Amino acid sequence: MKEAQPKAIFLKDYQAPDFWIERTDLTFDLFEDYATVSSVLTVIRNQEKKIANGNLPVLELVGDDLELLSVEIDNQPWTDYQEGSGFLKVTAPGEQFSLKTVCKIKPQENTSLEGLYKSNGMFCTQCEAEGFRKITYYLDRPDVMSLFTTKVIADKSAYPILLSNGNDIDRGELENGRHWVRWEDPFKKPSYLFALVAGDLQCVEDHFTTMSGREVTLRIFTEAHNIDQCDHAMVSLKKSMKWDEDVYGREYDLDIFMIVAVDHFNMGAMENKGLNIFNSAAVLASPETATDGRFQRVEAIVAHEYFHNWSGNRVTCRDWFQLSLKEGFTVFRDSEFSADMNSRGVKRIEDVNVLRTAQFAEDAGPMAHPIRPESFIEISNFYTVTIYEKGAEVVRMIHGILGAEDFRKGSDLYFDRHDGQAATCEDFVKAMEDASGRDLGQFRNWYNQAGTPVLTVNDEYNEDTHQYQLIIEQSCPATPGQDKKEPFHIPVRIGLLDGEGEDLPLNAEGDTSLVLDVKQAKxxxxxxxxEERPLPSILRGFSAPVRVAFDYSRDDLLFLMENDSDHFNRWDASQRLATSVIEEMVAAMVAGNDVAPDARLITAFGSVIHDESLDLAVKAEMLVLPSEASLAQQAAVVYPQFIHQARQQVKHAIAQAHQGELEAVWRSLSSTKPYRPAAEDIAERTLKNICLGYLTALDEKGTLALAEQQYHGATNMTDRFAALSCVINAGHQDRELMDEVLDDFLKRYQDDTNVMDQWLSVQAASPAMGSLSHVLSLMQHEVFDASSPNKLRSVLGGFASNMKQFHAVDGSGYAFLADQLLDLDKKNPQIASRLLTPLTRWRKFEPAAQERMKVQLERIKNSEGLSADVYEVVNKSI
Structure with a gap:
């Protein structure tokens, strides 16, 4: 552990800076072993900040890993400055001045992938949240917004493409084969939105005509061998631009919009103004190399980063405590876009699955925080599912409370009122209030309080008066630093079903679905x-990010599965029923007994298979059992081996009972028609591959032949990879076939780094083959790259999600992960801290596993030289 422990930063201590930077003029001279960065800043004093009597104003800039070569003020050498660890203090000569610094940096040695670094021979940047300080000394904070010009100089043969933010305004040739390009961004931005790329790249180009008639050039850059995988991203970009105009009235504002695909990237993508830098896995897609899931992910991420042009760039966040201001709002926007482009019902199910599995677990763990945190040590630790996904749910609730029309008025007012400003979450809510006339005072508790609220619901029916009552009590568990919670404003959408499964009218207007505004503790x-006692359908459409406790019997859940008009609650009933059965089986195993799966669940899943009225996309979702991660999240105490065993037994029982029907559906949907990433085609492939997954869960070699047939006959990556996964995770283990398909897959795709991520991940996450020894062999394989975040997530993240293998009773999985993270922390602290999450949830596990996990956390905590990223997470976890 470091002797000087990192210190927390608090929201309550926020103060505006003493200085503003009006203009930022940058010159990058890029070489193979270093780069020089010349920065000319036009600095003015913040007139609202007072300087103590008799003191000269001091400009304090931040910087990391910089070699300062020179300092000038107003074009004259300046010596009145102090340089220290992480800062440069310059005595200001007046109210306004020009500060020039020249720094030397080494992008080639930057393994943190923050600031300026190299990826596959390409220079690129990642400056959010605090990476710009690794480029030059600066006021690296989001409330300092400046006009940027950037000149990039490099060897033309090695780096023919030189990109930065804004518009390309000038270029030229230099001696010794070097060239330069100057970029100008006409919109003020904070330093975290700065971007630079230099490399040997090709691009696909298209154009978009905005609603006001302007033509915008669209370019997607990548390495030459990937150029044929950019078409889907381009189509997605144009769809996003049109959707944002139609739904929000937001028009793009520059002459050019660019995307660059980069293999080594800590995040999914980055919304830098006019120059989005993407993890290549989030932009490259073709039917031969990308699954349906990746096609949809590319579409969603392209949309997300484009939507940031307004909800993040034109209006940015005042400080990093307000991160959800831009991320929660933009996730909501991209979720609605994806719902409009594909299946709205399935998109809602997918979003809630992530929330319940990952975010609810975060709310229940040591890193629980509100969507607007009160403090942090390392901001990179707060790029979380709480900030993003729960933040989106909070925005969704505002949309539901106000209605679509008033929400649009509120967003228009927010953008108009704060255009070009660094805003706060309060500014967003206030705009919604002012535009709609609604009071959201109590609703603000969602921004200030952590934890997942629990709604305990009881009902009463009076046969004499024909009155039905729902009694709803809300509570919220204690979270770190917040023992007591004030009541939330929770919009709860409900319906009531009669004995025939029909929706009952709930008011004089005949509405069959209403939102109940729950504001009090009871x-x-x-x-x-x-006229009769109804069955309530509670939290339709998942109208709020809460847990619902209502005493549904299993027969009630079966009834909702078959009859609820709300597709989300119909799916949710299937999940609740399966979870109840699996939890019962786990409890029996803990007690040393065996319990067969409830026959009603097996029958219910058969009814879903036969139900021809169901939308195929919804049917597919209803046939998926709750994941092991979801089961663990809902368990009071996690017994990982028993959860895995019980879920496998249920899957086997469903497959055994309905083998003929499952195979019939699989055969009916097996098609060689041309691939389309269209919603109806995706639904067919999803359902077909879910059926194949059940069939190969049987202990029969014959069902594996179906997977082998699909693997070799597949005309797209979705079907081929699904078949590969089925072979690897089959109930009947055929090692020869497993090796055959894995080797064949490797030979087909070994030159595609993103496909190899999948090849690594499916093995590391496999209960059948993802043992620690196999994971170690994967890390020695030639396709594995320890400097690639994607490869690390594939292997280490895949293994940590492997309920059976990671939680081996000897604790070897925990020790292995700790070893890897201690080494990784010295190179890339961001990725190390994120991969630490599985160990931080140790308190949920059965006692023996708890102790083994805690031992590894203690070992990490007591290690020398921890980064602030890992230090914060591990210290909050113990």
């Missing part, structure tokens, strides 16, 4: 003229 809602 509320009673009365419905009149209800």
């Amino acid at each position: 509320e009673v809602f009365t419905f009149k003229n209800i």
Whole structure:
């Protein structure tokens, strides 16, 4: 552990800076073993900040890993400065001045992938959140917004493409084969939105005509061998631009919009103004190399980063505590876009699955925080599912409370009022209030309080008065630093079903679905003229990110599965039923007994298979059992081996009972028609491959022949990879076939780094073959690259998600992960801290596993030289 422990930063201590930077003029001279960065800043004093009597104003800039070569003020050498660890203090000569610094940096040695670094021979940047300080000394904070010009100089033969933010305004040739390009961004931005790329790249080009008639040039850059995988991203970009105009009235504002695909990237993508830099896995896609999931992910991420042009760039966040201001709002926007482009019902299910599995677990763990945190040590640790996904759910609730029309008025007011400014979450909510006339005072508790609220619901029916009551009590568990919680404003959408499964009218207007505004600790809602005791359908569409405790019997859940008009709650009933059965089996195993799966669950899944009225996309989702991660998240105490065993037994029982029907569906949907990433085609492939997964869960060699047939006959990556996964995770282990398909897959795709990520991940996450020894062999394989975040996530992240193998009873999985993270922390602290998450949830596990996990956390905590990233996470976890 470091002797000087990192210190927390608090929201309550926020102060505006003493200086502003009006203009930033940068010159990058790029060489193979270093780069020089010349920075000319036009600095003015913040007139609202007072300087103590008799003191000269001091400009304090931040910088990391910089070699300062020179300092000038107003074009004259300047010596009145102090350079220290992480800072440069310059005595200011007046109210306004020009500060020039020249620094030397070494991008080639930058393994943190923050600031300026090299990826596959290409220079690129990642400056969010605090990477710009690794480029030059600066006021590296989001509330300092400046006009940027950037000149990039490099060897033309090695780096023919030189890119930065804004518009290309000038270029020229130099001696010794070097050239330069100057870029100008006409919009003020904070330093975290700065971007630079230099490399030997090709691009696909298209154009988009905005709603006001301007033509925008669109370019997607990548390495030459990947150029045929950019078409889907381009189509997605144009769809995004049109959707944002139609739904939000937001028009793009520059002459050019560019995307660059980079193999080594800590995140998914980055919304730098006019020059989005993407993890290549989030932009490259073709039917031969990308699954349906990746096609949809590319579409969503392209949209997300484009939407940031307004919700993040034109209006940015005042400080990093406001991160959800841009991320939560933009995730909501990209989620709605994806729902409009594909299946709205399935998109909602996918979003809620992530929330319940990952975000609810975060809320229940040591890193729990509100969507607007009160403090942090390392901001990179707060790029979390709480900030993004729960933040999006909070925006969704505002949309639901106000309605689409008033929400649009609120977003228009927000953009108009704060264009070109660094805003706060309060500014966003205030704009919504002012535009709609609605009071969202109590609703603000969602921004200030951590944890997942619990709604305990009871009901009463009076046969004499024909009145039905729902009694709803809300509570929220204690979280770190917040023992007591004030009541939330929770919009709860409900419906009532009669004995025939029909929706009952809930008011005089005949509405069959209503939103109940739950604001008090206990509320009673009365419905009149209800002729029989109904069954409530609670939290339709998942109208709020809460848990619901209602005493549904298994027969009730079966009824909702078959009859609920709300597709989300129909799916949710199937998940609740399966979870109840699996939890019962786990409890029996803990007690040393065996319990067969409830026959009603097996029958219910058969009914879903036979139900021809169901949308295929929804049917597919209803046939997927709750994941092991979801089961663990909902368990009071996690017994990982028993959870895995019980879920496998249920899957086997469903497959055994409905083998004929499953195979019939698989055969009916097996097609060689041309690939389209269209919603209806995706639904067919998803359902077909879910059926194949059940069939290969059987202990029969014959069902593996179906997977082998699909693998070799596949005309797209979705079907081929699904078949590969089925072979690897089959109930009947055929090692010869496993090796055959893995080797064949490797030979086909070994030159595609993103496909190799999948090849590594499917093995590391496989209960059948992802043992620690096999994972170690994968890390020695030629396709593995320890400097690539994607490869690390594939192997280490895949293994840590492997309920059976990672949680081996000897604790070897935990020790292995700790070893890897201690080594990784010295190179890339961001990735190390994120991969640490599985160990931080040790308190949820059965006692023996708890102790083994805690031992490794203690070992990490007591290690020398921890980064602030890992230090914060491990210290909060113990």
